[in-house]
Amino acid sequence: MAHLCLFSLLALSLVLKTQALTPTHHLTTTDVARLQAVLSQPFTDLKSAYYSVVGLSKLGIFVADADETCRFIKSNLDPSSVESLFYAAEASQALPGCEIPVSNDTRDLLLATVSEDSTASQIHQSVSTLSSLGLPLASQEVVSALKARISKEDNVLTIILALQTASRLSQQAELGDILEEIEDLAARLDDLGGVYLQFEEGLEATALFVSAAYALSDHVDMEPPLKEDQVIQLVNSIFSKKSWDSLSEAFSVASAAESLSNNRFHVPVIVSAQGPAAISHSQPFLRLQVTDVLCQPLSSASVLVESASATSSKSAILSQAPFTLRDGIFELNFMSSKPASGYYQFSIAIAGDSRFVANHVELKVKVSTRVSINNMDLSVVDKDQSIGPKTTRVEYPTKAKASFMADSHQNFAMTFQLVDETTGVELTPHQTFVRLHNQKTGQEVVFVAEPDSKNLYKFELDTTERKTEFDSISGTYALYLMVGDATLENPILWNVADVVLKFLDEEAPSTIQAKTLYTPKPEIQHLFREPEKKPPTVVSNAFTALVLSPFLLLLILWFKLGANISNFTLSPSTILFHIGHAAMLGLMYVYWTHLNMFQTLKYLAIIGSLTFLAGNRMLAQKAVKRLEGK
Amino acid sequence: MSNSVFSVISRFVEEYRSSTPNKLKMIDAYLLYILLTGVFQFLYCVLVGTFPFNSFLSGFISCVGSFILAVCLRIQINPQNKRDFLTVSPERAFADFLFAHTILHLVIVNFVG
Numbered sequence A: 001m002a003h004l005c006l007f008s009l010l011a012l013s014l015v016l017k018t019q020a021l022t023p024t025h026h027l028t029t030t031d032v033a034r035l036q037a038v039l040s041q042p043f044t045d046l047k048s049a050y051y052s053v054v055g056l057s058k059l060g061i062f063v064a065d066a067d068e069t070c071r072f073i074k075s076n077l078d079p080s081s082v083e084s085l086f087y088a089a090e091a092s093q094a095l096p097g098c099e100i101p102v103s104n105d106t107r108d109l110l111l112a113t114v115s116e117d118s119t120a121s122q123i124h125q126s127v128s129t130l131s132s133l134g135l136p137l138a139s140q141e142v143v144s145a146l147k148a149r150i151s152k153e154d155n156v157l158t159i160i161l162a163l164q165t166a167s168r169l170s171q172q173a174e175l176g177d178i179l180e181e182i183e184d185l186a187a188r189l190d191d192l193g194g195v196y197l198q199f200e201e202g203l204e205a206t207a208l209f210v211s212a213a214y215a216l217s218d219h220v221d222m223e224p225p226l227k228e229d230q231v232i233q234l235v236n237s238i239f240s241k242k243s244w245d246s247l248s249e250a251f252s253v254a255s256a257a258e259s260l261s262n263n264r265f266h267v268p269v270i271v272s273a274q275g276p277a278a279i280s281h282s283q284p285f286l287r288l289q290v291t292d293v294l295c296q297p298l299s300s301a302s303v304l305v306e307s308a309s310a311t312s313s314k315s316a317i318l319s320q321a322p323f324t325l326r327d328g329i330f331e332l333n334f335m336s337s338k339p340a341s342g343y344y345q346f347s348i349a350i351a352g353d354s355r356f357v358a359n360h361v362e363l364k365v366k367v368s369t370r371v372s373i374n375n376m377d378l379s380v381v382d383k384d385q386s387i388g389p390k391t392t393r394v395e396y397p398t399k400a401k402a403s404f405m406a407d408s409h410q411n412f413a414m415t416f417q418l419v420d421e422t423t424g425v426e427l428t429p430h431q432t433f434v435r436l437h438n439q440k441t442g443q444e445v446v447f448v449a450e451p452d453s454k455n456l457y458k459f460e461l462d463t464t465e466r467k468t469e470f471d472s473i474s475g476t477y478a479l480y481l482m483v484g485d486a487t488l489e490n491p492i493l494w495n496v497a498d499v500v501l502k503f504l505d506e507e508a509p510s511t512i513q514a515k516t517l518y519t520p521k522p523e524i525q526h527l528f529r530e531p532e533k534k535p536p537t538v539v540s541n542a543f544t545a546l547v548l549s550p551f552l553l554l555l556i557l558w559f560k561l562g563a564n565i566s567n568f569t570l571s572p573s574t575i576l577f578h579i580g581h582a583a584m585l586g587l588m589y590v591y592w593t594h595l596n597m598f599q600t601l602k603y604l605a606i607i608g609s610l611t612f613l614a615g616n617r618m619l620a621q622k623a624v625k626r627l628e629g630k
Numbered sequence B: 001m002s003n004s005v006f007s008v009i010s011r012f013v014e015e016y017r018s019s020t021p022n023k024l025k026m027i028d029a030y031l032l033y034i035l036l037t038g039v040f041q042f043l044y045c046v047l048v049g050t051f052p053f054n055s056f057l058s059g060f061i062s063c064v065g066s067f068i069l070a071v072c073l074r075i076q077i078n079p080q081n082k083r084d085f086l087t088v089s090p091e092r093a094f095a096d097f098l099f100a101h102t103i104l105h106l107v108i109v110n111f112v113g
Helices: A002-018 A029-039 A046-058 A066-076 A082-094 A104-113 A120-132 A139-152 A156-166 A176-187 A203-220 A228-238 A247-262 A537-561 A572-593 A597-629 B002-019 B022-048 B053-077 B079-085 B090-112
Strands: A190-192 A196-198 A270-273 A285-291 A302-310 A316-322 A324-326 A329-333 A342-351 A360-367 A371-382 A390-394 A404-406 A410-420 A431-438 A444-448 A457-462 A475-484 A492-501
Touching: A029 A046, A029 A247, A046 A066, A046 A082, A046 A247, A066 A082, A082 A104, A082 A120, A104 A120, A120 A139, A120 A156, A139 A156, A139 A176, A156 A176, A156 A203, A176 A203, A196 A203, A196 A228, A203 A228, A203 A247, A228 A247, A270 A360, A285 A342, A371 A404, A371 A475, A371 A492, A390 A492, A404 A410, A410 A475, A431 A457, A537 B022, A572 A597, A572 B090, A597 B090, B022 B053, B053 B079, B053 B090
Parallel strands: A404 A492
Antiparallel strands: A190 A196, A270 A285, A285 A329, A302 A316, A302 A342, A324 A329, A342 A360, A371 A390, A371 A410, A410 A457, A431 A444, A431 A475, A475 A492
């Protein structure tokens, strides 16, 4: 049973996975312009010059003032620093006609940096500089230095730098091990909700990884081990941020964008509808923009509608219809297939290059239309049907000339049809309301008109049935018809006629109850609990005396019986007992007047234990005496 | 009829006077006192009203409780009942009486208000 569940779950996940991902985030033309603006900022030092110049060259833009920039680079160059040489060399490569002077010392410095002891960043910078300046370098040494570095520092940035370095080496070198790092690094990416794939080190690391991986893959001409869905998730992560904190971040995004639009293996396709994906008779073309991640149109692509079906009925309208390319926009005349109004699900395929990734797109298209009202008939029907109905036909948008009267003997009825203006097909929009508005009191009541099986709308007003909605207020009501729907281009509000309603048992028109809700209410006076009536003090005192009187009787009786204290032994225990007992009785009185239970229990414990011990001793003595006396 | 009742009563009183030990007579006097006190409290309640009700209850239960404890003491002290109370000496009975009274009075004073 468990195996079956597992298998079905696996099958289900596979089915879901086959539905390819499409990018949810991408750069629009404004974003690309913003990226360009960030990179075009005037540079203050060699590092920012490098980012700007090389970043812009990745976007396909060349710096305006090349000579000025070249002079700036040369003047800021520090030949004793590998980093400075790196920035200068790379930037000068991007500028036409800019040459950095190289001395033997520089070359020796760069070659010396290629060793296991330098950091990965230093190795990367020296190798790139040597390569840009056209100086020879020993690729195998570099490879072994990189491998040693990776094994020492196993973090993401080091490996990315290694990949970048490897892409500058000779193709004869053994880059296999470094190439494998791409797959290991891809495994380290965090999958966020199935939509984003990024390193925890951040956006810059992810973008640099993408550009490094594709640079190396192109260099060795081997497809990178990234699945299509992963590529799309990387696109989502890198291009979700539309404003960049630093020049280096902008540079990394520009590099990633360039490598994703220009590599030999994977080119993600961005498909977006121009404006809302809505078609009507006035606007019969569905227009799509098909671009790469840098918003450059893919002219070699051919766009095809694989299938278009109505979302409600699932019947296919189109199959294998091509889009035509006009001015960089792909368009299709959908209205020529005469679709009924509503929503349609389009499945679009982009072909033309085997490198295209995410080239199947699902699009929801709305077809809207105009509605017209036919055969609007208003009539007053007698309840007992003795007199035939008088029907008046009204044409939209005019109003009926005469007003209609309906009282307790008559019903007011309305029938009409809603059709599509062009095709004449009957429509059932979402909202068909009948609103009655009393001009004098401002009261309005809204009803729904329902269609019957033949799509003919009917509305009937029975004054006796509906009198609660109207609060039994008679008068002239203006009747409006409201028709609306998401797929209608012309929603309708039409004052059809005036209806005079007469209700029985009309109450004097009271002001709307709402007014009295917000006035202050009468104040509630709190009645304190009145103390109960006490009997007069004389009575209480008399009865107190009466209740205490038997005590006297007791004393008299005891005296008569001969009670005495002759047996009173003056031993300490006896005295202590009597004192303790008296104290306990005193404590009872004090409890009644001053104390609470806890305090009493505390004192009682002390006095009680003393009394108990004393009493115990005393009674034992008495018992002994009694037994002796027997 | 009344003759026989009268003779029974006089016989009973005579027996009581002669054969009852003094100690028991004293306890009986105490019982009478308690009874009267309770009756008078009840009378007040019937005649004047139950306010304050908790005080009335407290007082009345005090009488009832004291009566019961005194009766217990009387039974335990009575030498004719010695066979039933082999483990309980009169002193022990008196000590129990005092202890029970302490608790009873604690509760009563708490309730009387």
